[in-house]
Amino acid sequence: MKTKKNQKLFYRAIILILLIAFAILAYILFFILPKGVGVIDSTPTTSGKIKFLFSIYGPGGGKRPYFNKPMSVATDRDKNIYISDTGNNRICVFDSKGAFLFEFGERGVAHPEPGLKSNWKPGKFNFPYGIDVDSETGNIFVADMHNKRIQVFDGGGKFLDWFPKGPYGGTAPDIYPTDLAVSNGKVYLCNPYQVVIFDTEGKFIKDFGMPGSGNGQFDRPNGIDVGSDGTIYVSDCNNLRLQAFTPDGKHKWTIGKKTGIEMKQGREFGLPRNIAVGPDGNIYLSDAFHFQIKVFSPTGQKLAQMGKRGSEGGTFNYPNGVEVTHDKTIYVADKENNRVQAIQLDGFVIEK
Amino acid sequence: MRKFVLVLTLASLFVLVVAGTALAAGHFDNAGDRTMEITASNCFECHAGAAGHTGGPHGGYATGTDKCQACHDVHSTSARANENPALLMGQTTTAACQYCHDLTATWAGPYNFTGLSSIGAAHRVVGITAYDFTDSEGSLNEFAPLTAGLSVIPGGNAADGSEGAYTATKNPLTNKDPILSGAVFTCNSCHTPHGVKTVNKYLGESFVKYAKIGSENRLYLTNRILKQRPNNVSTSVYEYSSTWCLGCHAGRDDLTGEYKHNHPVEETAPGYRLVELALLNGNVNNGAITSQTDFYTAINAGTFDGGRTYVTFGDATKDFTTDPRTNQQFAMTPTDFMSNDTARSTWDGYDPIERKDGEGNWVYVDKGPACQQCHGSAREVEAKFAQDYFAAGEPARANFPHISANKALLTETADDFCTNCHDPNILP
Numbered sequence: 181m182k183t184k185k186n187q188k189l190f191y192r193a194i195i196l197i198l199l200i201a202f203a204i205l206a207y208i209l210f211f212i213l214p215k216g217v218g219v220i221d222s223t224p225t226t227s228g229k230i231k232f233l234f235s236i237y238g239p240g241g242g243k244r245p246y247f248n249k250p251m252s253v254a255t256d257r258d259k260n261i262y263i264s265d266t267g268n269n270r271i272c273v274f275d276s277k278g279a280f281l282f283e284f285g286e287r288g289v290a291h292p293e294p295g296l297k298s299n300w301k302p303g304k305f306n307f308p309y310g311i312d313v314d315s316e317t318g319n320i321f322v323a324d325m326h327n328k329r330i331q332v333f334d335g336g337g338k339f340l341d342w343f344p345k346g347p348y349g350g351t352a353p354d355i356y357p358t359d360l361a362v363s364n365g366k367v368y369l370c371n372p373y374q375v376v377i378f379d380t381e382g383k384f385i386k387d388f389g390m391p392g393s394g395n396g397q398f399d400r401p402n403g404i405d406v407g408s409d410g411t412i413y414v415s416d417c418n419n420l421r422l423q424a425f426t427p428d429g430k431h432k433w434t435i436g437k438k439t440g441i442e443m444k445q446g447r448e449f450g451l452p453r454n455i456a457v458g459p460d461g462n463i464y465l466s467d468a469f470h471f472q473i474k475v476f477s478p479t480g481q482k483l484a485q486m487g488k489r490g491s492e493g494g495t496f497n498y499p500n501g502v503e504v505t506h507d508k509t510i511y512v513a514d515k516e517n518n519r520v521q522a523i524q525l526d527g528f529v530i531e532k
Numbered sequence: 533m534r535k536f537v538l539v540l541t542l543a544s545l546f547v548l549v550v551a552g553t554a555l556a557a558g559h560f561d562n563a564g565d566r567t568m569e570i571t572a573s574n575c576f577e578c579h580a581g582a583a584g585h586t587g588g589p590h591g592g593y594a595t596g597t598d599k600c601q602a603c604h605d606v607h608s609t610s611a612r613a614n615e616n617p618a619l620l621m622g623q624t625t626t627a628a629c630q631y632c633h634d635l636t637a638t639w640a641g642p643y644n645f646t647g648l649s650s651i652g653a654a655h656r657v658v659g660i661t662a663y664d665f666t667d668s669e670g671s672l673n674e675f676a677p678l679t680a681g682l683s684v685i686p687g688g689n690a691a692d693g694s695e696g697a698y699t700a701t702k703n704p705l706t707n708k709d710p711i712l713s714g715a716v717f718t719c720n721s722c723h724t725p726h727g728v729k730t731v732n733k734y735l736g737e738s739f740v741k742y743a744k745i746g747s748e749n750r751l752y753l754t755n756r757i758l759k760q761r762p763n764n765v766s767t768s769v770y771e772y773s774s775t776w777c778l779g780c781h782a783g784r785d786d787l788t789g790e791y792k793h794n795h796p797v798e799e800t801a802p803g804y805r806l807v808e809l810a811l812l813n814g815n816v817n818n819g820a821i822t823s824q825t826d827f828y829t830a831i832n833a834g835t836f837d838g839g840r841t842y843v844t845f846g847d848a849t850k851d852f853t854t855d856p857r858t859n860q861q862f863a864m865t866p867t868d869f870m871s872n873d874t875a876r877s878t879w880d881g882y883d884p885i886e887r888k889d890g891e892g893n894w895v896y897v898d899k900g901p902a903c904q905q906c907h908g909s910a911r912e913v914e915a916k917f918a919q920d921y922f923a924a925g926e927p928a929r930a931n932f933p934h935i936s937a938n939k940a941l942l943t944e945t946a947d948d949f950c951t952n953c954h955d956p957n958i959l960p
Contacts, residue, residue, distance in 0.1 A: 309636070358636055400637050418637060498631065
């Protein structure tokens with residue numbers, strides 16, 4: 181009798197051990213290991229006041245395991261990470277820990293050389309650059325730059341629509357979108373000399389801007405985002421400045437200007453590229469030539485600049501894309517390091 | 533039995549934990565250094581408007597500019613001076629160029645041409661940001677790095693045409709070998725960003741040669757910051773001509789008999805003497821411009837946007853939306869296809885190349901062809917030359933010589949290509 185009882189306890193213990201073992205394995209598989217075959221560097225380190233969390237170098241498997249000049253990055257409500265892998269003409273999606281989820285897209289040319297046929301099909305890209313996720317629907321919007329269109333996908337990467345399908349209705353002949361932002365049912369994008377606004381269905385709303393260096397004028401803007409009050413922030417790339425506009429496109433303020441050598445010390449930006457409005461309402465800007473992330477208040481006051489050139493965690497090599505999540509994790513499309521970094525700022529400081 | 537089950541359980545647990553750890557370790561492997569070396573800075577200067585041969589940081593250095601720092605970093609710790617003797621922040625000049633010339637900051641992105649669906653050939657530059665054309669789709673795979681450059685320069689070797697030219701002397705400034713070696717062919721093998729020692733301006737191809745500014749049609753002339761000494765040839769070449777190409781492609785030299793060649797090329801013939809052609813064809817119809825000298829006087833006086841030169845020409849019905857090139861200058865037949873003009877016996881003092889067929893007919897009249905007459909951006913040459921000079925849709929946007937839909941970087945293919953110059957009616 182006693183033996184039978186002991187035997188029963190023994191087998192229960194074995195079952196318990198096995199359950200624990202499987203639980204550990206499940207934890208490893210689902211929470212530590214990337215889904216699919218990710219390529220991550222997660223060695224904890226700090227660089228100045230930048231706390232490095234991890235880097236993603238690519239899906240890790242398939243035909244193109246590594247990123248090729250990732251230009252922009254976005255996140256959704258679940259903090260999944262969406263990356264424009266521009267050089268590979270695809271979008272890669274990872275979870276908040278950098279585990280690879282899925283990818284979509286391949287090269288397709290909508291506007292070929294005269295005499296050649298277009299090989300574009302929905303979901304194909306020719307230099308996918310700006311990317312953002314509609315927080316309301318989870319749909320993914322991609323600025324397909326060379327194809328002169330915005331493509332829309334559902335949260336799983338299934339193609340939904342593209343626009344504009346003809347003249348977009350604004351002042352420029354067509355769109356040639358670099359960065360874009362989706363906010364409050366609208367899509368804001370940077371044209372070479374304008375800001376163009378559509379609704380999320382692709383209906384043109386308005387555009388503003390023209391070539392030049394005056395207030396409200398642009399020269400190759402490469403970054404755009406919208407504050408909670410509707411303020412439109414534009415990284416006016418070749419004019420070396422950050423501009424802010426009211427929701428209807430009226431100029432509010434400008435930081436930075438192009439200067440000659442005499443004023444170089446006062447130059448605010450090396451080459452401002454993508455921007456992101458953080459949960460704190462501040463504007464996070466990727467400065468490609470200063471190899472820094474810079475932070476500005478909604479009124480244009482500089483709060484922080486951090487970073488230096490390098491290939492180690494927390495350093496950058498021509499950073500281009502930037503995104504900030506609600507837990508203040510900053511994702512940086514570190515273009516020339518062919519990676520996307522997750523970092524956090526250890527306080528706001530002005531690093532030289 | 534119990535011992536056996538216990539051992540089996542513990543073993544399974546061990547395997548599971550170890551396997552998980554091993555998998556985790558493997559997936560977190562950084563898989564080597566994937567740092568990409570690239571440099572270029574201050575692309576914003578591309579629209580600075582400084583005086584110089586071109587816009588951007590390409591020349592026009594003065595006390596009020598700081599263009600040098602656009603590409604060079606003298607003292608910063610970020611500079612990779614120990615890796616790059618030119619004090620560029622990246623390893624290669626090609627890499628430096630590519631940061632701006634990717635179409636996000638300038639329209640001039642020769643390796644990022646937007647419309648070419650099928651890449652037939654490319655005048656590739658080696659560098660970390662060079663390009664891999666082996667994409668399974670047969671299309672451009674932007675940015676894919678090449679690990680090695682072309683080791684064979686077409687028409688390069690004068691002896692057998694098989695290998696690189698290597699005909700240039702050492703760089704007199706550095707006493708180094710020519711920069712074109714087949715392995716280190718970079719943007720600056722042909723271009724110089726410094727705004728000096730560049731070839732004379734010419735009417736550029738395609739979209740940059742013509743601009744409509746407001747209601748005005750304007751010409752765009754450029755030197756494309758091409759070096760006077762491509763491949764560091766020992767003698768400066770002032771025109772973008774066949775001689776310029778021969779800095780590397782020596783095996784396609786003139787009819788001197790000293791070089792092997794399978795098609796004669798007039799060494800001294802500028803490939804893009806299009807200003808004269810434009811004048812002759814009445815397409816520069818500004819009353820003040822009646823000669824080449826007038827033309828250059830005018831263009832030097834009128835600058836627009838960063839030193840790039842535009843010229844307004846008055847007759848709105850005459851424009852350069854189509855390529856003004858004809859075979860008039862390089863006709864292999866006695867008359868021009870398009871205009872029926874007879875060939876000129878001389879051109880700017882150059883003696884014509886005279887050849888007759890077996891029956892005594894002139895076959896080679898006027899000058900021989902220039903490299904650029906056959907090798908250029910793809911276009912329907914015959915249609916343009918023989919049918920409708922002002923037909924819409926041509927020329928194609930410039931992609932020569934960087935990438936081309938044609939495998940030999942030719943303007944077109946098949947017999948149409950040959951008969952542009954060789955009139956079938958008078959072939960021997």
